[in-house]
Amino acid sequence: xxxxxxxxGGSVQPGTSxxxxxxxxxxxxxxHAVSWFRQAPGKGLEWVGFIRTTxxxxxxDYAASVKGRFTISRDYxxxxxxxxxxxxxxxxxxxxxxxxEGVPGFEFDYWGQGTLVTVSS
Amino acid sequence: DIQMTxxxxxxxxxxxxxxxxxxxxxxDISNFLNWFQLKPGKAPKLLIYHTSNLETGVPSRFGxxxxxxxxxxxxxxxxxxxxxxxxCLQYEKVPYTLGQGTRLEI
Numbered sequence: 289x290x291x292x293x294x295x296x297g298g299s300v301q302p303g304t305s306x307x308x309x310x311x312x313x314x315x316x317x318x319x320h321a322v323s324w325f326r327q328a329p330g331k332g333l334e335w336v337g338f339i340r341t342t343x344x345x346x347x348x349d350y351a352a353s354v355k356g357r358f359t360i361s362r363d364y365x366x367x368x369x370x371x372x373x374x375x376x377x378x379x380x381x382x383x384x385x386x387x388x389e390g391v392p393g394f395e396f397d398y399w400g401q402g403t404l405v406t407v408s409s
Numbered sequence: 410d411i412q413m414t415x416x417x418x419x420x421x422x423x424x425x426x427x428x429x430x431x432x433x434x435x436x437d438i439s440n441f442l443n444w445f446q447l448k449p450g451k452a453p454k455l456l457i458y459h460t461s462n463l464e465t466g467v468p469s470r471f472g473x474x475x476x477x478x479x480x481x482x483x484x485x486x487x488x489x490x491x492x493x494x495x496x497c498l499q500y501e502k503v504p505y506t507l508g509q510g511t512r513l514e515i
Contacts, residue, residue, distance in 0.1 A: 327447075332507060335506065385453060395443070396445070401452045
């Protein structure tokens with residue numbers, strides 16, 4: 289069974305850091321890019337960033353709202369993609385989701401239930 | 410960035426109704442558009458991929474089409490479980506961008 293499971297969310301203060309994990313199972317993790325999305329309370333879905341595969345040079349890209357503060361990485365031995373969030377702002381409060389992509393016909397097809405990040409003083 | 414203009418933002422409908430949601434892209438995105446359903450507390454669910462392809466396991470009452478940069482999502486006969494929020498996503502160009510969402514209510 290294919291699964292994407294997010295974890296690591298919590299309540300933190302502005303200016304601090306948090307690392308989210310996205311644990312993949314049931315498919316060849318190394319074949320797929322991973323994207324992160326988020327949904328702030330009462331707002332729509334927003335793409336956060338992605339990381340490509342080794343074959344694609346593990347290219348990364350990010351939304352302007354998080355560029356320079358968020359970093360995506362991946363561990364092929366553990367089938368985990370990480371979202372390192374630094375210099376957190378109140379407006380980063382959201383449910384964060386991960387999903388796989390990058391293979392035609394298998395893009396954004398499996399998502400986790402999300403992990404809540406609350407940034408508050 | 411590619412802007413995705415989704416309409417309507419909300420929609421009231423009844424069981425059995427035919428519903429149409431549209432997304433207009435600000436530039437050509439070919440067929441790189443998906444439609445998703447969101448319900449509170451649940452994982453986003455892919456319904457339509459690459460403009461018009463029905464995801465495995467999704468009922469055939471859901472459909473998608475394209476005319477130029479206008480994309481249409483249709484539910485042919487609303488069922489109780491369809492009341493949710495729907496989003497389009499373009500992945501032709503980075504940054505990926507989504508429509509504002511359509512909240513479908515009874």
